[in-house]
Amino acid sequence: MSIDVIQPVTRTDSAIRVEGLTKDFGRHRAVDSLTFDIPAGGVTGFVGPNGSGKSTTFRMLLGLIRPTSGNAWMLGHPISDPSRYIAEVGALVESPAMYPKLTGYKNLLALARLGRLPTTRIDEVLEIVDLTDRASDRYENYSLGMKQRLGIAGALLQAPKVLMLDEPTNGLDPAGTVEIRALFRRLAEAGTSVIVSSHLLSEIQAACDRLVMIQDGHLLFSGRLEQLLAAQHSTVVAVTADPADAPRLAQLTREAGMSPSIDGARIEVDAKPDWSPQLSRIALDAGIVLRELRPIEANLETTFLDLTSNHERNAK
Amino acid sequence: MIASFRSELVKLLRLTTIFGYAAAASGFTIMLTVVSILNADNPSGHGPGNRDGVSLETLAEPGGYLAGFESASSFLGIVALALFASSIAAEFSTGTIRALLTIDSRRRSLLAGKVVGLAFALMAVVTFAALVGATIAFVIAGPQGVETSAWATVDGLSEGLSIWANSVIATIVWGLFGALIAMISRSAALSISAGVAYFLIGEQFILHSLWPSTADWLPAGVLDTLAVGGTDTLSYTGAIALAGLYAVVAYVASSAVFERRDVTD
Numbered sequence: 001m002s003i004d005v006i007q008p009v010t011r012t013d014s015a016i017r018v019e020g021l022t023k024d025f026g027r028h029r030a031v032d033s034l035t036f037d038i039p040a041g042g043v044t045g046f047v048g049p050n051g052s053g054k055s056t057t058f059r060m061l062l063g064l065i066r067p068t069s070g071n072a073w074m075l076g077h078p079i080s081d082p083s084r085y086i087a088e089v090g091a092l093v094e095s096p097a098m099y100p101k102l103t104g105y106k107n108l109l110a111l112a113r114l115g116r117l118p119t120t121r122i123d124e125v126l127e128i129v130d131l132t133d134r135a136s137d138r139y140e141n142y143s144l145g146m147k148q149r150l151g152i153a154g155a156l157l158q159a160p161k162v163l164m165l166d167e168p169t170n171g172l173d174p175a176g177t178v179e180i181r182a183l184f185r186r187l188a189e190a191g192t193s194v195i196v197s198s199h200l201l202s203e204i205q206a207a208c209d210r211l212v213m214i215q216d217g218h219l220l221f222s223g224r225l226e227q228l229l230a231a232q233h234s235t236v237v238a239v240t241a242d243p244a245d246a247p248r249l250a251q252l253t254r255e256a257g258m259s260p261s262i263d264g265a266r267i268e269v270d271a272k273p274d275w276s277p278q279l280s281r282i283a284l285d286a287g288i289v290l291r292e293l294r295p296i297e298a299n300l301e302t303t304f305l306d307l308t309s310n311h312e313r314n315a316k
Numbered sequence: 317m318i319a320s321f322r323s324e325l326v327k328l329l330r331l332t333t334i335f336g337y338a339a340a341a342s343g344f345t346i347m348l349t350v351v352s353i354l355n356a357d358n359p360s361g362h363g364p365g366n367r368d369g370v371s372l373e374t375l376a377e378p379g380g381y382l383a384g385f386e387s388a389s390s391f392l393g394i395v396a397l398a399l400f401a402s403s404i405a406a407e408f409s410t411g412t413i414r415a416l417l418t419i420d421s422r423r424r425s426l427l428a429g430k431v432v433g434l435a436f437a438l439m440a441v442v443t444f445a446a447l448v449g450a451t452i453a454f455v456i457a458g459p460q461g462v463e464t465s466a467w468a469t470v471d472g473l474s475e476g477l478s479i480w481a482n483s484v485i486a487t488i489v490w491g492l493f494g495a496l497i498a499m500i501s502r503s504a505a506l507s508i509s510a511g512v513a514y515f516l517i518g519e520q521f522i523l524h525s526l527w528p529s530t531a532d533w534l535p536a537g538v539l540d541t542l543a544v545g546g547t548d549t550l551s552y553t554g555a556i557a558l559a560g561l562y563a564v565v566a567y568v569a570s571s572a573v574f575e576r577r578d579v580t581d
Contacts (some may be wrong), residue, residue: 063421064414082421091418097411099327106326114323115419154415184494
């Protein structure tokens with residue numbers, strides 16, 4: 001598939017708009033002319049292999065590092081002046097960073113005071129991330145999952161319009177992961193634009209409705225998740241009970257206009273999942289017994305691997 | 317800046333944070349107080365501006381009870397440098413600086429609040445050391461034959477406050493140098509060792525091997541002079557002016573480095 005499925009950047013309701021954003025560290029180009037647009041609301045996944053420039057892009061958007069060239073806008077404000085939008089943005093960049101000797105509550109208090117936020121908000125976010133009972137424990141005694149929850153609580157303190165989280169489910173147990181995913185959905189439904197970076201593609205697929213995919217600092221895709229997956233080829237796999245029937249079934253599918261591949265008793269047809277009943281009927285009409293009939297839908301993992309390997313080939 | 321200051325206080329008001337620095341400053345002050353009183357038996361000894369010793373005559377002056385504290389000025393300066401440097405460098409090494417900047421991105425006001433917070437913490441440390449030094453002096457001076465009648469007077473209190481204030485100002489300037497080095501290096505260990513190496517060795521090397529004429533101008537000398545209220549070669553006013561200049565330079569340079577630095581930690 002094409003790797004240039006990029007949405008136009010002319011929206012006026014963008015939470016984040018990026019145009020030609022580039023960052024060099026010495027002679028290394030970490031981010032190369034990124035252009036994408038994230039509309040307000042919804043959950044957007046920000047994915048790419050390690051070292052692809054995800055955190056660098058986050059940092060530029062948050063005003064932590066300056067771009068070498070290009071520009072971007074957060075909530076309509078240029079990133080050259082983060083003070084105009086940072087109070088409406090919550091962020092967790094890379095791992096949570098808190099004062100180890102302070103309690104969870106005191107860590108949030110330090111952030112709340114800096115943001116001139118009422119202390120009642122601390123109790124609210126502790127409740128949201130289910131840390132109220134452990135708020136008086138020192139941060140250094142927290143488990144990885146609890147540290148992650150506290151980092152998310154810190155990002156939620158300002159009741160942000162844009163929430164940017166780097167690997168937010170890192171260290172969480174399965175129940176915690178489901179809770180946090182549900183939290184993202186609730187926030188998105190309430191109008192918050194949630195941007196989640198993760199290397200867990202199944203997690204992204206389950207939680208996100210939009211996607212920005214980058215590799216080596218280049219944009220691979222930006223748009224709706226289903227748009228990406230629909231463009232990927234899915235297959236239908238049939239396995240005949242008698243391997244001797246496989247060539248005959250392959251011939252019949254060819255006659256039906258498809259291009260099957262055959263491997264022993266296994267026949268694989270490039271087709272949408274809804275072609276499965278048709279293949280079943282062809283086998284039934286021919287008196288061929290199937291041991292297995294399975295549609296294989298494109299998933300984010302295979303799509304990601306396809307896109308990144310295409311990119312690597314093109315780069316060579 | 318006020319928000320940043322209040323935020324910094326949450327971190328600094330942990331008693332154990334301040335206690336370590338207060339214990340170091342007080343320990344050294346106690347040692348110098350005891351040594352100065354026990355060794356002050358030579359009427360021809362030198363004054364506190366000269367580190368060779370403190371005479372009985374000097375100890376009998378209204379501010380004599382803080383002579384040991386006054387002699388500890390260089391060490392207190394190193395404590396200040398370590399406090400500022402470790403606090404600021406730790407923000408980078410632990411990554412907390414990025415958490416702070418994603419709440420308030422105005423770097424100058426963030427730094428200003430931190431510096432003011434650290435200055436308050438330092439003032440508490442120096443005050444504690446002064447009180448401990450004075451207490452020890454009052455306890456051991458009598459049995460050692462030191463004349464203390466001028467100590468517990470209005471003049472004594474006034475002189476003591478003056479010594480304390482000079483020490484606070486001098487240590488804050490030391491701290492600002494620590495902040496600058498930390499901002500550049502982003503490493504507590506490197507900042508403290510570089511700062512101590514310059515103030516204890518580097519400046520002595522410059523004075524004795526390169527430009528002896530800079531004795532009254534270089535930072536460590538100026539701050540020592542300020543802490544003891546002036547010397548024959550550099551007046552108190554001159555020391556205050558130079559210390560102020562160094563403070564402004566160190567703070568503006570720290571602020572400029574922070575403003576331009578990419579936060580990649």
